[in-house]
Amino acid sequence: MRTYTIEAFGAFFFVLVFGFTGDPLAIGLTLMALVYIGSPISGGHYNPAVSFAFFLKRKLSFSDLLGYVAAQLAGGFLAAFLLYFLSGSVFYVEPPSDTGLYQQAFSELFFTAIFTLVMLMLSIASLHRKNNLNGLIIGLTFTGMLMISTPISGGILNPATSIGTALFDLIQGGDSYHHILLYTIAPLCGGALAAFSFSFFNPKWEA
Template sequence: MSEFSLKQRLTAEALGTAMLVGTVVGSGIMADRLSDDVAVSLLGNTIPTGAILVVLITILGPISGAHFNPAVTFVFWLKRNLSLTAGLSYIAAQIAGGICGTLIAHVMFEEAVLQASTTARTGPAQWVAEIVATFGLLASILAGIRFREAAVPWLVGLYITAAYWFTASTSFANPAVAISRAFTDTFAGIRPVDLPGFIVAEFIGAALALALFSWLLTPEKTAGEKAVSS
């Protein structure tokens, strides 16, 4: 049982997701304005995202677990670390916070506050990339908690930094972030019509990671241990 109330945890989830999305969208706008080179702009989007994840997980993790991601919340619900009510509340807070982060980024950069993305991100390659991206993210979290919990902020930040570049989708790996990015017609956007494919792929990747790592992280008994237990 957490020492923090559900209200405090939901606030942490909403705030963390807002700051994460604000960083993704804001750094994308800044990078796009500073360079006409897409590769340079992507790098300018990547580094702040990885960096803010380290910060947010470090400062808010002790309060809510620092999910900031419905796919992560889904996995922890499956692991029975969260009740269904708390899990659904986390997801609602994440989505609301993420959308607020997008809108605040627009205000900071004097963009139209209300937008809908026109950036197409769809097709089998993109969906497979999101399965891979989310699988790797959950693998980093689950194995990190098992072997070196204090390193989880860095593991997640570094993984997302890398996954921006090795996945065709630039590693959304987060349904709340995907939904929030549909509200911006800037560098980081995704068309609303493309959301279902991304979201389904992200939950598939999360479920696959849980299935594999539930087995992989559980040591098998030796022959001697089995004999003693029997």
């Protein structure tokens, strides 16, 4: 239960900062702090795409994957509620109007894959496993991926952000759920690509 609680806690604060600031550096620094908090307990995923990659690498059971994802989505939903309570407006995510669906999907897939591959490298590969800078590296990597992907796809890279906020928006009568498939399928495929890439490049480093 502790692992699911910390995943919900981390996703909650991650989405909260995302909604309040939208600033890649603020989001990345928050993720850094959350990774240091949650890494010894749950691995500090806070992202269904990351958890899916760890499941594919057999570091999570299927039941744990479901628990992680449920906790992450609950955290995202609660963050959307608090954003509404504090600001009086509904926070939701949507892609830019000046890019196409294929560009947006590629951006979400590719940059989620890079970020998730870094997570796998730092968490699984024995060479990096005890590096005290892991949280900083993860946070700065996510910052960089957001800076690049935001003009293309909106830079979500985390289904907990899109699904949690879209569900709350739906309750309030909104229709941002139209973007759920983009912000769910593409990042999950990115997680799968990261898991495959890790096995391809580092077959001898897996525990």
